[in-house]
Amino acid sequence: MKLQTRIPQIKATCPIDYDSRVFVVGSCFSENIGKKLAHFKFRSFQNPLGILFHPVAIENLITRAVQNSHYSDKDIFLMNARWQTFEAHSSMGEVSKEQLLRRLDQNVRATRLQLEQATHVIITLGTAWVYTHVASQQIVANCHKVPQKEFSKELLSVDTIVDSLKNIVNQVHGLNDRAKFIFTVSPVRHLKDGFVENQRSKAHLITAVHEVIENENINSAVYFPSYELLMDELRDYRFYDSDMVHPSTLAIDYVWERFKLAWISPSVFSVMDEIDTIQKGLGHRPFHGDSEAHLNFKKLLQTKIEKLRQSYPFMNFEG
Template identity: 50%
Template sequence: MNLQTQLPLKKETRNPIDYKSKIVLLGSCFSENIGNKLNYYKFQATQNPFGILFHPKAIENLVTKAINLEMYGEDDFLFKNERWHCFDAHSSLSTIDKKELLNNLNTTISSTKEKLETASHIIITLGTSWVYRYIETNTVVANCHKIPQKKFLKEILSVDEISESLEAIVSLIQGINKNVTLLFTVSPVRHLKDGFVENMQSKSHLIAAIHNVINPRNSTHYFPSYDIMMDELRDYRFYAEDMIHPNPTAINYIWEKFVATWFSEEALSTMQKIETIQKGISHKPFNEDSDQHKQFLNNLEDKKKEISKQFPFIKF
């Protein structure tokens, strides 16, 4: 008896992810989940240099500024709740010192351009079609930084607007990196603060727009994170207590699907070795002074050296 429908996923053979890959992740908080997995397995991955970005306009803005090296000035920031903020970045980058924020963002702009130029794979996770426009400057912001909502207009991006934004992102990146593989996905996190119906409308706009843009012959692809959550994991036991975010079981399930689809066989073998090392590092012995534990540590060091010899960039 089959109690689950499964999405048919085709194995990527043209440009799979391996340990030579240089990966950049941009977008909503689900990209953080995938990025954390990549970091655990010691891939060369950079995630969200401007922090979590929920909608396509925010990602387009970052890519545009980075590629054109558009630097910030002190007039681009605002002071709220005893911290300096930038509307283009997540509040995790906010600081109490204005010059520190200026230096951090401009340094990040430069480093992001370098990462985009050298990336083999760029994974973009879209979270929502809803955006907030700051009335005073008539600009769409990436983060409202808890400024009163009356200072913003809430809008939903149309499918055409999102398609145009994604096309701009693809064009900009491929203009400086013609060999990159771009992988779009939609976050399975439910944005219920927008409303139940509004959340579904938002996700629908994102999915429709992505399918307007992707073309495997142009190295642009779609990975169905949202689709897997909605179809294969259609049960509240796969959600966290807030009933909004996928729980660790769901994240691991989608990660396994992603790995099976996009990772090379050689990478899978190395991942198993690294997982053994990571579990060994976190192991807590009953007796640290025992001969058995000392032998365990020696074996663990040998495994680390073997991996580091093969991949010098890997550090434990």
């Protein structure tokens, strides 16, 4: 009996392994993938300016990184006792403008370094709806609770998204022509825009990504169907969190498993299993931390870590 529609997936010809360097950027679903990569100790770098929901915001980050562009006083503002920039998520805010400028520049420099070394760039697009700050005519990454009257709202056209994605790919390849791109559209529904408006937005993103992949002769870019996996394979509200918008932990684990089967090299599955065992052990909270049994458990765990680091010295299990 068949109880589920299955989306066919093609195995990657250049899968991720422990020699890979993965750059992850985009909407909040990219955080889920990034956390999984970090959990299994892949060399990954995630959302240096926080969550970025739309392609223009991601393009702005890549452009700054490639051009080594520094932030200045004109790029930041004070809101609710914290300094912010329209180019980053609110989580980047700082109490002093010097701290914010320093943090932004550090993260952009780190972005350039990561892009120069990246074997895989994963970009998750969340929405095609954008807000333009009327006074500056800047499309913002985040409104930071600035009054709504100071912005105009529009839906990016497919052509605009295509141009933005092509610019991202071309700029990265100017630094590193070996990088492979994995595009995906977030299954998180932006219902504050409206139900129909959310579907229009996702349609624009999906259409634009496939136009870039199929019509621009960019052989290094592919599409991973995270949106379709939740919409078509997991068609049930039990796969959503309590807000009925974000994927549940079970759904995230399911999509990760599908990503793993398509994009992670089977040669490292056993290493991932060993790392998962270690991570669960490190997360264990004993009733009697000074017992002999627990001390022996910790010693065995440390032995496993040291053995693993002999093959993968970059792995850090502290903190």
